[in-house]
Amino acid sequence: MATIDRHVTTLALAHALSAAERGLAVIPLSRTKLPALPSPHRADPAPALCRGECGRFGHGVYDASSDPGRIRELFAAAPWATGYGIACGLPPYHLIGVDLDTKSGTDSSAALRELALRHLFTIPDTVVVITPSGGRHVWLSGPPDIVVPNSAGRLAPGIDIRGAGGYLVGPGSRTDHGVYSTAPGTAHLPVAPCPPALLRLITPPPRPHHPTPLSTGQHGQGLVQFVLAAHEGQRNTRLFWAACRAYENGIGDELATPLVEAAIHTGLTEREARATVASAARLTGHRP
Structure with a gap:
C-alpha cells in the first residue's frame, strides 16, 4: 500500500x-x-x-x-x-474557476447557458477539467486589477466561483471519489479571458464612497467644541482642521458660521476666521 x-x-x-x-x-x-x-x-x-x-x-x-x-x-x-x-487570483492568469456542480440536483451547465443568453456572453474555448462526479471546472483569466471573490450558488444553483483565496483541484489529482482530468481537446488551450458580462456578475459592485454624514447636532457640535477648546497658537490650526472635516462630510456650508463664531470666541478676528474656513473649502474642492 x-x-x-x-x-x-x-x-x-x-x-x-x-x-x-x-x-x-x-x-x-x-x-x-x-x-x-x-x-x-x-x-x-x-x-x-x-x-x-x-x-x-x-x-x-x-x-x-x-x-x-x-x-x-x-x-x-x-x-x-x-x-x-x-x-486562483494570482498572476499571471488571475485564475477564475467556474465550478459546475452535479450534486445539487440541478443542471448547472444549463443554468450557465441560460445566464449566457440572458446577459449576452459566450463562454470561450478554454481549459475545462472534469471532476470524478461528472462536474466541470471552467478556467478563465481575470483582469489584474479586479478581485473576484469565492461564492457558492450565488450566481445560480450548482454554480460556484473560485476566486482570490480559493483553489481548483488540478487535473491528474486523485481523490477518494476518483481522478480529475482535462476535457478532451482542452488540455493545451490557453486560459481564456473571462467575458466582461460574466465578470460583472461574479464581482460585487464597488461600494460607493459616502462620507459618514455629520449632522449639525452631535457631530457638528463636536467640531465646534474642538475649535472652542483651542489655545493661543493652535486656533487657526484647529479651525482649519475642523472646517476641512465639515466640508468633507457635506456640512461645511451650514457649519461655517458656527465655526467662525467659535474661532472669534477663542480670540481670532472674524476676517482671520473666515479666511481660514475659505481655505479649507478650497482645499476640499468646495467653493467658499
Whole structure:
C-alpha cells in the first residue's frame, strides 16, 4: 500500500510541476481535496492570523508557488498527498474557476447557458477539467486589477466561483471519489479571458464612497467644541482642521458660521476666521 501511495504522490507532483510550467501556483492536496499540510499553528492556544509570514508550511493556498524547488519541498513535507490545488487570483492568469456542480440536483451547465443568453456572453474555448462526479471546472483569466471573490450558488444553483483565496483541484489529482482530468481537446488551450458580462456578475459592485454624514447636532457640535477648546497658537490650526472635516462630510456650508463664531470666541478676528474656513473649502474642492 505504501508503494502505491508513493507512486500516486510522485504522479501528483509530476502533474503539479507541469501546471507550474504554465505559471500556475500550486499546493499539495490530500485525498479529501483539502490542503495536505496541516496548519503549524493548530496547537497554539491563541492562533494568530498567519498567511505564511512565519516561514513554515501549512497555510493552505498561501503556500502556493510556481517555483519547482519550493513545490518539491511542499510535496516532500506531505508524502501522503495524492493531488494538487491551483491557487486562483494570482498572476499571471488571475485564475477564475467556474465550478459546475452535479450534486445539487440541478443542471448547472444549463443554468450557465441560460445566464449566457440572458446577459449576452459566450463562454470561450478554454481549459475545462472534469471532476470524478461528472462536474466541470471552467478556467478563465481575470483582469489584474479586479478581485473576484469565492461564492457558492450565488450566481445560480450548482454554480460556484473560485476566486482570490480559493483553489481548483488540478487535473491528474486523485481523490477518494476518483481522478480529475482535462476535457478532451482542452488540455493545451490557453486560459481564456473571462467575458466582461460574466465578470460583472461574479464581482460585487464597488461600494460607493459616502462620507459618514455629520449632522449639525452631535457631530457638528463636536467640531465646534474642538475649535472652542483651542489655545493661543493652535486656533487657526484647529479651525482649519475642523472646517476641512465639515466640508468633507457635506456640512461645511451650514457649519461655517458656527465655526467662525467659535474661532472669534477663542480670540481670532472674524476676517482671520473666515479666511481660514475659505481655505479649507478650497482645499476640499468646495467653493467658499
